[in-house]
Amino acid sequence: MRLILHGRTVVPGVAEGEALVSHQTISGWGGIDPATGTIIERRHELCGQSFAGKILVFPGAKGSSGWSGFFQATRLMGTAPLGMLYTVTTTKVALGAVVTRVPTVTDLDRDPVKVINTGDWVRIDADHGIVEVVPAGAE
Amino acid sequence: MRLTDDEKAMLDGAEGPAVAAAMDLLVRYGEALDCERLCDVRNVAGTMTQPSPVKAKLVAEGGWDRAFAVINLDSDEDLEIPQMRVATCQLQQGFSGDAAGIVPYPEQFVRLQDDAEAFYGRKGVTILATCTPYQVGNLPVRGEHVAWMESSAVVYANSVLGARTNCEGTASTGAASLTGKIPCWGNHLTQNRYGTHLVDVRVPVRDFFDWGLLGYFVGELVEEARPVVVGDLAVPELEDLKHFGAAAASSGGVELYHIPGVTPEAPTVQAAFGPRPVPEAVPYGPRERRRTYEALNSQGQHTEVDFVLLGCPHASIEQVRRAAKALDGRRLNSGTQMWIMVPRALKAVADRSGYTEVIERAGARLFTDSCPAMSRAAPPGTKVFATDSAKQAHYLPAILGIEAWFGTLEDCVEAAVTGRWAGELRCD
Secondary structure, three states: OOEEEEOEEEEOOEEEEEEEEOOOOEEOOOOEEOOOOEEOOOOOOOOOOEOOOOEEEEOOEEOOOOHHHHHHHHHHOOOOOOEEEEOOOOHHHHHHHHHHOOOEEEOOOOOHHHHOOOOOEEEEEOOOOEEEEEOOOOO | OOOOHHHHHHHOOOOOHHHHHHHHHHHHHHHHOOOOOEEEOOEEEEOOOOOOHHHHHHHHHHHHHHHHHHHHHOOOOOOOOOOOOOEEEEOOOOOOHHHOOOOOOOHHHHHHHHHHHHHHHHOOEEOOOOOOHHHOOOOOOOOOEOEEOOHHHHHHHHHHHOOEOOOOOHHHHHHHHHHOEEEOOHHHOHHHOOOOEEEEEEEEEOOHHHHHHHHHHHHHHHOOOOEEEEEEEOOOOHHHHHHHHHHHHHHOOOOOOEOOOOOOOOOOHHHHHOOOOOOOEEEEOHHHHHHHHHHHOOOOOOOEOOEEEEOOOOOOHHHHHHHHHHHOOOOOOOOOEEEEEOOHHHHHHHHHHOHHHHHHHOOOEEEOOOOHHHHOOOOOOOOEEEEOOHHHHHHHHHHHOOEEEEOOHHHHHHHHHHOEOOOOOOOO
């Protein structure tokens, strides 16, 4: 049941927690509210849900160059995710992960958005690029 | 990352702790990108002055040095910010004193921003205060590596000017301003600048409105990729390319496009694709044009218009002249406001040319520095707004919770004068 993924370190460190999985890319500026860590883009599948204290799993960043600044603000306001896993590297998401300062891994051997579900328990060892996934409900 | 000796020296503190913190951020960022080296830049466009609650708190705690360290360098150290190492400009920001009493925007933010301008001006930051630095004298040359943020300026710099920049952020531009360095990744490398998609335009694209529609279609089609656009296109004006790129960077994440025969890296279609084969063309015909128009107008239901916004990205002086001409001798509906956003440097030209007077006589206004989306501010009670900008129509409904109509300058002026939206798609 336990799934092990291998990838590339974006931001080192270790974190574990419940996954929040977005199948759609996420906007920073105009897409999240840093005061609550909530996704606010109206047509987004996670609109109204908070990533604060979760492992955020998503395909990547879209929209304005304010992306990194808005995710940095979640750290400053205490609403940041615990860690991040994403699929496609862009300057927005890479810089965003760096300034959010949470363990982050990308370039995984399987697409994290496809193999991880919301509610799964995820442990990111970003020092070694290893991600461990325990599906929700598994022993 | 492989750092040169001068970069290593900066990282080790040879140029002081603020430069060391900047280099540390660039190394963390470069490693996150899996990038091997940095490149030299001598032109940075970033943001330092725009007020926010977080920034106000940091300034209260430790002044602007503290705010720059945390937000623009991602550093927790107590740093004294030195002079900018390379030419650095401030992009768009919050509203300024010229909007006081009209735009509902916190007065303490206007004061905080005045204070920021004074601080950063002393550090060598040029306060252009516009999302269109290329309209007011900041024009990097072809092939030059720069570090810009603001998606509409990034796509213009790459595509129209042939300069090389990624879509940078607040911290990476802050670090670049003190070091003259940025990760040499993505758009900085020739092999990443060739086209990926071919779009064949089969309806006439002749004016600002149609260039915006086409950009919005192309962005949705290619997302982050690099479109090459051919077909029934008139030779575009600066304003057309500004609108096209901003739209493509809103519906998608386009940072670089080519128009063979027009943009500098595409003398021919084949050159736009470099060593790669030219892909099969995706058509943009009457059906695609109508579908795009309807998508942009899907956020409007009520035809009573409270607010009309022109100048996103900030208007050129030619757009101001055209707006003045359309408004000359007319008078805005009593329940409708019209704002035209313009760089302050061009506002001075509009004042001097008499355009401002014509626009104000009609009851409309020119504002500088910001826009409703950046400052989250529209006339009190606005429920429905109209604009000639695909980008503003894309973003403002989510940011302010209002309805949007998108159309031509003439549709927008008509809405401002009558208070009713009567725009429609013509000639398809």
